[in-house]
Each structure stands twice: as structure tokens, then as C-alpha cells.
Amino acid sequence: MYCRLLLTLCFVLLSPLTMAQDISYSRDIQPIFTQNCVACHACYDAPCQLNLGSGEGAERGASKAAVYDGTRTHTQATTRLFIDAHGAPAWRRKDFHSVLEQQGGQAALMARMLELGHATPLPANSKLPKDLDISIERANQCALPGEFADFAGKNPMVGMPFAVTGLTEQDYQRVQRWLQQGAPVDEQALQASPAEAKQVADWERFLNGDGDEQRLVSRWIYEHLFLAHLYFEGGEAGHFFQLVRSRTPSGQPVDIVATRRPNDDPGTDIYYRLMPIQGVIVHKTHITYPLSAAKLAHVRELFFGTDWQVATLPGYGVQHRSNPFLAFEAIPAQARYQFMLDNAEYFVRTFIRGPVCRGQIATDVIRDNFWVFFQDPQHDLYITDPAYRGEATPLLAMPGQLDEIGDLLGLWRSYRDKRNEYEALRTEGYAAAPAPEWSQIWQGNDNALLSIFRQHDSASVRKGLVGEIPQTIWWMDYPLLERTYYQLVVNFDVFGNVSHQAQTRLYFDLIRNGAEQNFLRLMPADARASIFDDWYQYSGKLKAWMDYYPLDKKSPSGLALSGDDPKHQFAEQLLQRFDGLNARRDPINRCSNEHCYRDGLPADLRQAEQALSRLAAKPAAHLPVIEQLPEATLLRVEGEGGRREVYSLLRNRAHSNVAFMLGEELRYQPRLDTLTVYPEVLSSYPNFMFSVPAAQVPDFVTAMEQARDAKAFEKIVERWGIRRTHPQFWQYFHDLTAHIREHEPVEAGVLDMNRYENL
Numbered sequence: 001m002y003c004r005l006l007l008t009l010c011f012v013l014l015s016p017l018t019m020a021q022d023i024s025y026s027r028d029i030q031p032i033f034t035q036n037c038v039a040c041h042a043c044y045d046a047p048c049q050l051n052l053g054s055g056e057g058a059e060r061g062a063s064k065a066a067v068y069d070g071t072r073t074h075t076q077a078t079t080r081l082f083i084d085a086h087g088a089p090a091w092r093r094k095d096f097h098s099v100l101e102q103q104g105g106q107a108a109l110m111a112r113m114l115e116l117g118h119a120t121p122l123p124a125n126s127k128l129p130k131d132l133d134i135s136i137e138r139a140n141q142c143a144l145p146g147e148f149a150d151f152a153g154k155n156p157m158v159g160m161p162f163a164v165t166g167l168t169e170q171d172y173q174r175v176q177r178w179l180q181q182g183a184p185v186d187e188q189a190l191q192a193s194p195a196e197a198k199q200v201a202d203w204e205r206f207l208n209g210d211g212d213e214q215r216l217v218s219r220w221i222y223e224h225l226f227l228a229h230l231y232f233e234g235g236e237a238g239h240f241f242q243l244v245r246s247r248t249p250s251g252q253p254v255d256i257v258a259t260r261r262p263n264d265d266p267g268t269d270i271y272y273r274l275m276p277i278q279g280v281i282v283h284k285t286h287i288t289y290p291l292s293a294a295k296l297a298h299v300r301e302l303f304f305g306t307d308w309q310v311a312t313l314p315g316y317g318v319q320h321r322s323n324p325f326l327a328f329e330a331i332p333a334q335a336r337y338q339f340m341l342d343n344a345e346y347f348v349r350t351f352i353r354g355p356v357c358r359g360q361i362a363t364d365v366i367r368d369n370f371w372v373f374f375q376d377p378q379h380d381l382y383i384t385d386p387a388y389r390g391e392a393t394p395l396l397a398m399p400g401q402l403d404e405i406g407d408l409l410g411l412w413r414s415y416r417d418k419r420n421e422y423e424a425l426r427t428e429g430y431a432a433a434p435a436p437e438w439s440q441i442w443q444g445n446d447n448a449l450l451s452i453f454r455q456h457d458s459a460s461v462r463k464g465l466v467g468e469i470p471q472t473i474w475w476m477d478y479p480l481l482e483r484t485y486y487q488l489v490v491n492f493d494v495f496g497n498v499s500h501q502a503q504t505r506l507y508f509d510l511i512r513n514g515a516e517q518n519f520l521r522l523m524p525a526d527a528r529a530s531i532f533d534d535w536y537q538y539s540g541k542l543k544a545w546m547d548y549y550p551l552d553k554k555s556p557s558g559l560a561l562s563g564d565d566p567k568h569q570f571a572e573q574l575l576q577r578f579d580g581l582n583a584r585r586d587p588i589n590r591c592s593n594e595h596c597y598r599d600g601l602p603a604d605l606r607q608a609e610q611a612l613s614r615l616a617a618k619p620a621a622h623l624p625v626i627e628q629l630p631e632a633t634l635l636r637v638e639g640e641g642g643r644r645e646v647y648s649l650l651r652n653r654a655h656s657n658v659a660f661m662l663g664e665e666l667r668y669q670p671r672l673d674t675l676t677v678y679p680e681v682l683s684s685y686p687n688f689m690f691s692v693p694a695a696q697v698p699d700f701v702t703a704m705e706q707a708r709d710a711k712a713f714e715k716i717v718e719r720w721g722i723r724r725t726h727p728q729f730w731q732y733f734h735d736l737t738a739h740i741r742e743h744e745p746v747e748a749g750v751l752d753m754n755r756y757e758n759l
Contacts, residue, residue: 023178025055025185032171033058034280035730036161039753042282044068044494047162048142049079050099054279055187057081060091061098062109064142067494073405076495082278083258100183103145110160111179116152117159117166122725128758134163134724136457136754164753165729190276196239199232200274202296204250207243207272212310213330217303218272220328220336223490225289226262227350229277231746233292240277240288245270263324263490265316283737283749284458284684287349298342302335323397324486325479333383337478340485341374344447345463347481348372351488352452352459353684363454364664365509368652369676370470372450373574375477375518379440381429382478388429395422396479399503400491408499412506416547419510422479423517423549430555436521437558438577441475446583449574453650453682455631458755460682464584467676468617469571471654472535474515475522484511505661512658513548522557527566529553539667540657588677589616598679605639608697612647612677615704621671625704626651628713629675630687630757634736639694646739648682649675680743681736685755689722689732696720717759724756 023029033041033052041052044067051057060081067079077094078084085091088098099110106112128134143151152159161167167175178184192200207218222243229240245262247255249271257266310330314320320327328336340347352363381388399415430436442448451466452459476484492504516535520528532551536544561569575582575590587596588609596613597606612635620626633649654672655664676682692700700720707713717723722732733753741748 023174023181025178025183026187028174029178030055030187030280032167032175034750035734036167036171038280038282038750039733040162042280042750042752043285045136045752045754047140049096051081051279053282054081055185056086057279058100058183059088059098059185060085061088061096061100062142063094063096065095066140070498070501072497075403075493075497075500078258078260078495080258083256097144100179102179102182106145106148108179108183109143109145109148110183111176112148112152113160114167114172114175115159116156117161118172120156120159121166122163125721125723125726128163128724129157132157132163132758134756134758163758164724164756165727190239190278192241192276193236193239196232196235196241199235199291199293200241201250202293203274203291204272206296206300208250212313213304213308216310216313216328216331220324220331221299221339222272223262223324224339224347224485227287227354227489228289228346229281229286230274230289230291233290233294237745238281240281240286241274242277244273244275246273247271248273260493260495261321261491263316263321263327281749282684282752283740283747284353284752286747286749287346287353288746289343289346299339302338303331306332308332318401319397321491322399322401323393324482324490325393325396329393333389333478334377336482337377337380337383340478340481341377341442341444341447344374344481345450345461347485348450348452349461351484352461354489354492363457363459364661365505365512365658366452366454366459367470367472367655367658368454369467369650370452370472370474371465371571372452372474372476372515373448374442374481375475376440376442377478379434379436380477381426381433385429388425391425392422392479395419395425396483398483398487398491399507400487400493400496400500403497403500403503405497405499408502411499412503415503415507416510419507419514420547420549423514427549427552427555430521431552435556435558440558443578443581446581448581449578449583451584453652453676455650455683455685455687458683458685460684462584462680462682464582464586465575465578466584466586466678466682467589467650467652468674469568469590472516473519473567473571474512475519476515477518480511480515480518484508487511502661509659510547517549517551521552521555522559522570523566524557524561525553525555527561531567535657536659537656540659543657543659584678586678588613588679591616601645602639602641602643604694605637605643605645608637608639608694609645609679611698611701614701615649615675616677617674619671620673623675623705624709625707625713625716626673626675627670628707628710630759631755632683632685632687634681634683634686634689636689636691636732636735637694637697638691644735644739645679646681646736648678648680650678650682651675681740681751684749685752686733686736687755687757688717688759689736690716690720691722691732692720714759721759724753724758 037052040047041050048062050062079094085094100108102108141151225243230243231240244254245257245266247257247268254273254275257268257270259266308330314327377383382392395418397418399411402411446463449465451462451464487504487507493500520531523531528551563569587598591613597609601609615623629651631651635647635649636644638644652674654669656667656669703716707716722729736751737748
């Protein structure tokens with residue numbers, strides 16, 4: 001009798017009705033996806049475009065069409081979640097297929113993929129089989145339901161989660177039951193709090209104000225904030241908003257005008273609206289920007305504190321899209337530049353985290369680490385000299401609007417020649433201006449100094465001067481900053497064809513060269529050629545002769561620099577003079593005494609950090625283990641009392657030059673590679689993790705110093721490494737996001753593991 005009652009109770013508890021009542025997508029399923037799936041399935045580089053950061057993405061499903069295709073000859077239709085279609089039927093019309101629906105008597109595609117992964121568990125913390133391709137460039141086959149049996153038979157190791165520790169038994173069973181029940185989604189859209197709603201209304205009232213001057217300013221602001229994850233002073237934690245163009249005014253539901261680019265013709269009357277961002281926040285697209293009442297007052301004063309008028313509002317044709325200096329010339333240039341300087345970190349971050357997720361179009365034209373600072377508006381001729389501005393504006397147009405493949409070289413040469421004509425004008429103008437010196441460097445706030453680290457096809461940007469004194473330094477003025485933003489963000493189309501992407505890459509090469517040459521104006525005239533030659537070695541000299549405007553070797557600098565290495569001397573003086581603005585002092589990589597650690601650490605972590613400094617800023621010729629390390633390694637150091645610190649170990653690859661699109665590996669100089677060690681998560685894309693007790697950090701450092709080949713490095717991985725198959729992989733992986741949340745809560749988001757290596 002007792003057994004019969006027990007069986008009856010089990011049947012009732014496990015009945016479809018009870019299970020349906022027990023499982024909620026928002027409460028039970030999305031957290032599992034966030035923990036185990038979003039690290040790969042987010043943004044445009046999600047395998048098969050399957051985005052599991054929201055119910056909308058899960059219901060949209062998957063597509064065989066790849067967003068990243070550097071060889072396509074035709075522009076591809078856009079497939080932006082929450083923008084280009086709404087609801088599963090609309091996505092089916094765009095050739096997305098369901099992964100949640102049971103079809104033809106078969107379980108849902110997601111259920112079968114999870115079952116395949118569950119049936120082939122991986123040995124704990126072992127290396128993956130060598131023939132299992134986990135690279136970011138791997139082919140995604142994106143099998144349809146009717147193709148799955150054949151696909152699984154040929155690829156038994158590609159179940160989900162792919163090549164990583166799988167779901168717990170409890171989570172696996174919960175997702176499978178949800179799928180068996182038809183995968184109902186009960187997701188509720190995020191809503192603004194009352195305090196946020198008031199500020200939303202204030203900003204919308206401002207942006208949708210009357211008058212042509214207001215319309216032009218609002219258009220400019222929209223084009224500069226359309227990517228931002230906006231957050232409000234006094235707002236709710238985790239609430240972010242997006243600025244969009246809507247067919248409907250404030251007070252009505254948002255109806256997004258889904259143009260390919262933010263500066264395309266909307267084709268209708270539009271209203272600027274702020275709408276909550278839905279779904280899981282992922283770090284690689286999380287580009288934050290603060291809003292407040294004080295910010296709104298500042299923006300009003302910045303753009304409307306002086307009298308100016310619009311004769312005619314610009315259109316949306318190629319001429320205005322390709323040249324924002326022409327489209328917005330009526331707005332005071334001082335206001336435009338100052339708006340960008342106030343939050344320079346945001347704008348530089350959009351260059352890399354922008355609409356691409358995978359940023360090699362932007363990153364293979366830059367070195368692996370460099371510093372950026374800005375020209376003061378009062379010493380920028382484009383701001384201060386109307387005659388100069390009038391001559392320069394027509395020359396600042398950028399390519400990429402026309403993407404005819406047959407005329408790629410013709411288009412490129414046309415814009416290159418315009419740019420070099422501008423450089424001639426610029427060189428002449430600054431030769432007649434006061435010699436550049438310290439007062440010409442902008443010092444307005446802690447955005448004045450930025451550090452950029454590249455990790456092959458991604459990069460990170462931070463306020464402050466991080467790392468050793470780099471090989472290259474950029475000094476950006478308004479035309480350089482604005483052109484970079486429009487070229488890499490506003491006008492860049494991730495769905496564009498090979499011609500568009502090539503034009504973007506080639507012109508950004510000219511911008512980089514312009515920022516470097518602008519910095520060289522601060523160097524003694526007779527030292528510039530040798531510094532430039534160091535940046536453009538070998539084939540770089542050919543590129544300089546073919547495409548770059550000649551280096552100014554005559555105009556004097558206003559700085560009193562002398563000796564054999566004026567660049568190094570300048571950098572040391574920059575650190576001293578701007579110490580109050582430097583958001584990140586760096587005793588680990590730039591240790592000037594015996595204390596190579598941060599203040600305020602307990603004794604065990606202080607000793608660990610002191611030991612780690614032995615790895616920093618040494619060339620691979622003296623620290624061979626660098627050649628075994630991937631681009632971005634994260635190190636967890638576990639101290640006493642439960643405290644832990646997280647360090648980024650960034651491999652800075654040396655190049656003879658970065659002037660060409662192809663053949664980058666031919667320009668590597670591996671013995672000159674260095675390692676930056678810094679106590680933050682400095683990449684959205686960890687390539688590997690180590691977890692080391694603080695007391696063992698000296699042993700870890702000694703092992704790294706002594707490792708001279710792959711076999712020795714593998715022993716380090718075996719002892720301290722967290723491989724994809726580690727039983728607690730997800731705990732360690734998400735602890736990196738927890739570290740960000742503890743130190744910079746606004747910046748936290750799920751990291752990406754598509755580039756996590758098989759060490």
C-alpha cells in the first residue's frame with residue numbers, strides 16, 4: 001500500500017500539468033541559459049545567429065546565414081534582434097528556423113542538441129580532442145531538424161553546450177521538460193522605474209523640441225548615442241536604455257524606424273525615444289553612457305549657449321552621410337568636439353565594441369597596446385579658425401557609402417587623395433600656428449588619458465595610462481576623433497559586402513597614421529623620422545611612400561625634450577604632469593621602486609602582486625613563456641578570508657608595422673612581445689583562466705619564468721589551469737563578471753567564451 005501511494009504521488013508530481021505549473025521560462029530557464037549558453041550565444045557572432053539572451057531570441061531561433069563573411073559580394077539583409085522583426089512568424093519569413101518546436105514527431109532541435117552533449121560528457125579538466133575545431137573561424141553547419149540525425153552521426157562531439165562542461169543533471173532535466181511542454185515563454189519586458197521614467201520624459205522633451213536648430217542637434221546626438229547603453233542617475237541597478245528613432249511620440253508605444261544605418265533616411269516623421277534594453281547584458285556590447293539632470297543642463301548649455309542658426313536642414317544623401325562635418329557644419333564645432341571629449345572613453349570604446357562584436361576590421365590596423373590623448377579645443381584649428389574649417393570640411397568625406405566591388409580601387413584612391421590634400425592643408429596651417437606644447441593637450445577630466453589593448457580581433461579601452469610605455473602614442477584632434485567614430489561606428493555595416501569592409505579598413509589606416517603623425521609634432525623635429533621608421537619598418541616604408549602624406553620634419557615642437565629617446569622622456573613627463581587625471585596608476589608594470597604593488601592590499605595579496613610584477617614589461621626574449629600564452633589570460637588569486645583578486649595577463653604582440661590588411665602574421669616580431677599584468681578584467685573575451693592561491697603565486701611566477709617550451713607550460717596548465725572541461729568551469733568563468741560587478745557595477749556583463757582556448 002505504501003509503495004502504491006508513493007508511486008501515485010510521483011506520477012502526480014511528474015505529470016505534464018504539474019511540470020507545466022512548476023517551470024517558468026523567466027524564473028527557471030533564462031537563468032540556465034545565462035549561466036551556460038549566453039557566453040557563446042549572444043550578438044551577431046552567436047553560432048547560427050541563435051541568441052539566448054532573451055525569450056525573443058530563443059523564439060526567433062537559428063539561421064544558416066552567417067553575419068561575418070569577409071568575402072561576400074552582396075550586402076546582406078539585416079537581422080537585428082528587437083529591431084528588424086518582432087515575433088517568431090516574422091523571423092520565419094526571414095529564414096530563421098525554430099529550435100524550440102517539436103516537428104515531425106521529433107523532439108525540438110534544442111532538445112536534441114542538448115541530448116547529444118549530455119550523452120558525450122568530457123573527462124574532467126582534460127584537453128579537448130585535437131580534431132575538434134573550437135576556433136572562432138570554425139564552420140557552423142546549423143542543421144535543420146530534418147538534417148540533424150545525419151549531422152549528429154558525423155559530429156558526435158558537437159552537442160550543446162559545445163566543447164565545455166555541460167549542464168548539471170537538474171538543469172538538463174528542467175530544460176528538457178520545458179521543451180517537452182512546448183517551451184512556453186512568460187518573459188516580461190523590463191520597464192522604467194518612476195525615477196527613470198521622469199528623466200526619460202525630460203530627455204525626450206528636449207530631443208523632440210521645436211526649431212531647426214534643435215532638430216539638427218538632436219539628429220547629431222542620436223547618431224552619437226544610438227549604440228549607448230544609457231543609464232540614469234538614481235536609476236535601478238541593471239536598467240539600461242537605448243536611444244531610437246520612432247514613428248510614435250512620447251507617451252505611446254515605441255515603433256522603431258529600422259534603417260540599416262543610424263544616418264539613413266527614416267522616410268517618415270520621427271521622434272527620438274528612450275526605451276529599456278531587453279535581455280541579458282553581455283560585456284562585449286555593453287557601452288555605457290550616463291544621463292542625469294545635470295548632464296541635460298550641460299548639453300543644453302553646450303549646444304545652445306551661443307547664438308547660431310540653420311539655413312537649411314541637411315538631407316540623408318551620400319554626400320551628407322559620408323561627411324558629417326558638412327552635414328552638421330551649422331552646429332558650433334566647439335560644442336560637437338566638447339561633447340565627445342566629455343565622455344571620450346565611451347566614444348573610443350564604440351570603435352571596438354560597436355556593431356561588430358568581432359572587431360578585426362577595426363583592430364588589425366592598430367598595435368597591441370598604445371595610449372591616446374586629445375588636442376585641446378582652444379588649440380584645434382578646426383575649432384578656432386573658421387577659414388581653415390571652411391577649407392578643410394569638403395576634404396573630410398569618408399568612403400564606404402558606395403560598395404561597388406569593381407570600382408573599389410578607384411573609390412579608395414579618390415578618398416585617399418582627399419585625405420592627403422587635407423593633410424597638406426593641416427600641415428601648412430599648423431606650421432603657422434604656435435608650436436605644440438603641454439597646454440595644447442586637453443586636461444578636462446579623467447577621460448583625457450586612455451589606454452587601448454588589442455587582443456587580435458578584439459580590444460579593450462580604459463581611462464588612465466595602463467602598462468609599460470608603449471611603442472606608439474596617438475594625439476587625436478576633432479577631425480580625427482569624429483572621422484574614426486563615423487567610419488567605424490555610424491557608417492560601418494556589419495552586414496556589408498567585401499568592398500564596404502575593405503574601404504572601412506583602408507581609410508582607418510589613414511586615420512591611425514594621422515593620429516600618430518599628430519603626436520610626432522610634439523617630438524623634436526630631428527627625431528621624428530627615426531621614431532616613424534620604428535613604427536613603419538620594412539613593408540611599412542613602402543606603404544608610407546604609397547599612401548601617407550609625408551612626415552613634417554621641419555615645424556618645431558614647443559617641448560624641451562632632448563636625449564636619445566624623446567618619446568620615452570615625453571611619456572614620463574606626461575605621467576608626472578597629468579598624475580591627477582590618470583585614472584589608473586600602475587605600479588605593477590611601471591615599478592619605480594621596490595614596492596611593485598597597489599596600496600591597501602592585505603599582506604598575502606601584496607606579496608602575490610609583488611611576485612606578479614616580475615612577469616610584467618619584459619620581452620619574450622627574456623620571458624619565453626609569453627610565446628605560449630594566448631592574447632588574454634585571466635588569473636584569479638585567492639587570498640585569505642575569502643578575498644580574491646583578478647588580473648589580466650595581456651600578450652602584446654610586436655609588429656614591424658600594422659599598415660596592411662593581409663599577411664599580419666608575416667609582420668610579427670615574437671621575441672619583442674611583452675606581457676601586461678593588470679588587476680582588472682581587461683577583455684570581453686578571456687582566452688584562458690588560471691586560479692592560484694595567493695601563497696602559491698610565487699611558485700606560479702617562478703614556473704612561468706622557467707617555462708621555455710610548450711611541454712613546460714602544459715605543466716603549469718595542469719596544476720593551475722581552468723580548462724573548458726573543468727567541473728567548476730562556469731563558476732570560475734562567471735566569477736570574472738562578479739569581479740567586475742564588485743568594482744565597476746555599471747560595467748558588468750556576461751563575458752564571451754567563443755575564444756577560450758584548448759590549452
